[in-house]
Amino acid sequence: MQEALKHLVVLAQTLGKPFNVQGIPQPLALRPDDVALEDLEKLLPAPTRIRQRLTLLDVPSFVDYVTRFASPATAIFCNGPNGRTFQARFDYHTPEAAAWGDHTATYSCPLTVEWGNWKEMDRKRLPQADFAQFIEDNVKDIVQNEDDKNAPSAADMLEISRTLQAQKNITFRQGTRLDNGQVQLTYNEQIDGSAGATGQLNIPELFYIGIKPFLGGDAFLISARFRYRIAEGRLSMWYELVRPDKVLEEAYGAVRKQIHGAIGDIPLYEASI
Incomplete structure (x- = not known):
């Protein structure tokens, strides 16, 4: 009982005065108004951690x-x-x-503006004028791949997007009389396209962009499939990035290797x- 009273007396004597507790680096004080414990670290010349x-x-x-x-x-x-x-x-x-x-x-690993631009429009079908505008705005990112001799240059890709003319041809192959007396027709649908002032440009299957996925990171060569279709007499164009998830995986691996080293x-x- 006497020991407990001694502790109470010691605590009462510390009201409003700084005191230290073993294992706690900053001084403490008991506020006399509400007897709450206050940390006095803010009054030290420097923080304790x-x-x-x-x-x-x-x-x-x-x-x-x-x-x-x-x-x-x-x-x-x-x-x-x-x-x-x-x-x-x-x-x-x-x-x-x-x-x-x-x-x-x-x-x-903050993403670059260039990656965001190309990823946002991936697989979005656009009218020709809108697609051509997008290619023009981002033409600096289009590069040639030495391993693909058929890949268009940036200038060619811009010209193709502006001048592509396509025509849909449908030809019926055969008619087959079914057991119920109905006739089934099968047909081929073919879309022929040409580009350039005189149709001299080849329509590419693939084109390539060279960008940095991460700000300050390495640049990567990314394949994009060029696509176009006619629907209700209107030509739409778009591209499909080939495995963009693998590009981010490789970019992350390059950053991890750089940091680890x-x-x-x-x-x-x-x-x-």
Whole structure:
């Protein structure tokens, strides 16, 4: 009973005055008005630990920041090509002790404007004038592939989008009398197209774009299928990116390799962030 009274007396004497508790680096105080515990760390010359959640916009900045603040307690987590996020936790748990994890740096592989432009219009059927306008606005991204001699240049692709003329031909192949007396007709539908002032340009099956999926990352060669159709007398045109998911997967792998090669012995884990 006497020990308990002594503790109460000590606490009463600390009302409104700073005091320290073993294991807690910042001073504390009991407010006399409501006897609530108040943290006085804000009155110290410097914080007792770093509390910072920073977002970096490119790989070099992320690597520089990580190497600047890394310690034996630092760990980096990344969540694969779908999440495309790398997060460094500088005060992470160790086998010896738990930690608050208040200091983090995150890089989320921001997508480029060019990738967004091409991905947004992927597989969208457009009137010829609209498609030609899109190609003109993004013609700088169209490149030639040395391995595909039939691939159009940027200038050719622009000319094709502007001058393509298509004609639909339907030819019946046969008529078959069925058991119920009805007649079934089968036919071939063929769309012939030509482009250029005198129809001298070949209509490509594929064309190629060369862009960086991630801001500050590597550029990739991306295949796109060129498509056009006639419906109700109107010509529509579009393109289909070939496995854009694999492009992002490769781009993520390149970023992961770059970060892993630059952080030295800091552990890097694939995890859900």
